Amino acid sequence: MTRVAAFTDTYHPTVNGVTYTIEAWRDHWNDHHGRMDVVYPGTDEYTPNAREHPVRSLPFPFYDGVRVGAPRVPKTVPRADVVHAHTAFGLGLAARRYAKKHDLPLVASYHTPTAEYAEYISSNDSVLAGLSTASETYEHWYYEHADLVITPSEPTKRHLVDDLDVTTPVHVVSNGIDTDRFQPTDGDAFRERFDLDGTLIGYTGRHGYEKRLEDIIDATDGMDDVTVVFGGDGPARDDLETRARTADVDVRFLGFLDRSDLPAFYTALDAFAFPSPVETQGLVALEANACGTPVAGIDAGALADTIEHGETGYHYEPGDIDGFQTAIERTLDDHDRLAANCLDRRDTFSIEHAVTELRTHYHTIT
Template sequence: MDAVAAFTDTYLPTVNGVTYTVKTWRDTWRARGGRMDVVYPGSDDYEPDHGEYPVRSLPFPFYEGFRLGVPRIPDEVENADVVHAHTPFALGLSGLRLARREEIPFVASYHTPTGEYAAYLTSVESFEDRLEGLSERYERWFFDHAETIITPSEVTRRYLLETVGVDADVTVVSNGVDVGQFAPVDTTAFREKYDLDGPLVGYTGRHGFEKCLGDVVDAVAEADVDATLVFGGDGPARESLERRAANRGVDARFLGFLPREELPAFYSALDAFLFPSPVETQGLVALEANACGTPVVGVDSGALADTVDDGVTGYHFQPGDVDGFAAALRRTLAERGRLSRNCLDRRDGISVGHAVDELAAVYERVRR
């Protein structure tokens, strides 16, 4: 198999969709006998494994958990057949430099539209719009250097081509889910640990303002269902969510960041996973929930328009339509048994093994 040098501006111990994807692809690639080095911003809170190469980094003041790595190419990263950049910033540029220096193919993944996070840098709308425009121009410059760009969904592919305006080839490869880990499990111990009873609905992931999580609280209040709302994860929007739940009289529990080994029990305990975020490029947590047999109530926007198969693995609602969200939640709970069976029938197609098969085909194609 090809020797791959992967460069990413976000990695462990930070837990997010990019980190998860890089780590699971690397583990699967190595299990098949390949080599996939990872260059990432170092942190005292994570001890690198063999083939993981941290570089010096500093905390990014505007986005909690994100670190700025010093652009460099570790000497240990050599004899690569393909360079794969998972982010377009400092270390993504290092990957581009390595590919040019060694004259080897450069592949880039598009995980997150950088312009969506302009609000973290400024609250002035006109300046925010300018930052988004600058972000798109930079993305266009960076990604047009790639032999191919990998996106996790067809919606994101269209966004890159039509909105960002890239000229490079764009290929869809799902991030994939470790279906060996994410499967229905007994939830008794999990419920006892967190003192959870009865029907549950909820969300886990970063509590970012861009994810519109306040709509989750409002929809549960409007739906008037007999269920406890459970949030896993953390982030800058948590305090406002706690206040909103208290003001709306919603029985909401905030569990904080959950160990990854507890996530299958979290998903399995839910009767519905609630996902209003319009900024997802795939919505990996939705697929993890489906792999555990849990249907998703997701916004009909961004990648979730495709990730949630309406009427099959969950139901959609329109962005900002709280009444529609509440109606979709009630319908999902009423049809939970059928939707859950459909989710389990689709496990093989969303597996990380299937994703890495497609990734290997991309690497082979760009090396010809």
């Protein structure tokens, strides 16, 4: 039995890929491999379960929905065999201190290139450059002092090794998704519930400026019998709605969707559109695939690998809106074959597969 102490700055009540990755890893680990305790930024809106250990926290002023936890280790955290930091900042420092104090191996996951989000703090070019340099310098220091680094995709690994010059062993472990939850279901009921018909092209997730979601509206502008459906919310939503009002395409904003609604949302779509160049894996693309929905997405970042061109969807080159429209049209035209391929690959991106790989890497340092 391997005992793991996981530290993260992105956990309840935020709704994002990292939150669900850690929850799913914890639940599967506790069921099959040992014990995993999670240290996270506490909030009055969430009551911790067993093996969840909150610390004092404050809202992060530059990124809505994220809280920053005090870099401390609660006394309730039991002794571990492995410390796993899911952040280099905040509680990542607590994880490092806990590992050093007890002479334990430190595994650090690299989920997000922090420099990509510097524009949330300032739009000034010189300030952006300084913030990016500072964050990359810090990330190099942090990951260089870990015993093992985990990334969710090969492009993210290459960034860590080639751009940040990290020499610590780096291994790719997909975040994985819950394939018991994400599978084809009744998409027609979802369409009826939200009064949707025709060809549906959609996206769900955080509406962040860095994800370039306006490209979905631009790429579908003028397409016949198409409805674009956005699930989720975020700082870019108002601007997206403004752009949608002048576009020659029907655009619907459904707002936040409960996690239980997502399988039906994905199943209802004819194609999932994903223009974000900053993904470290793109879990929503895999969730869509697990529900039999192919993806038209950018050939950049992790989506270059997450989307198998011609097999589970189609790519387009960054900045090429006409190319994005072509990728969407090809995905729609080839829907049935692509959907079958998506369903055939479900086991390869399951939580079970991910945690089995994680267990193997833990054993190399314990």
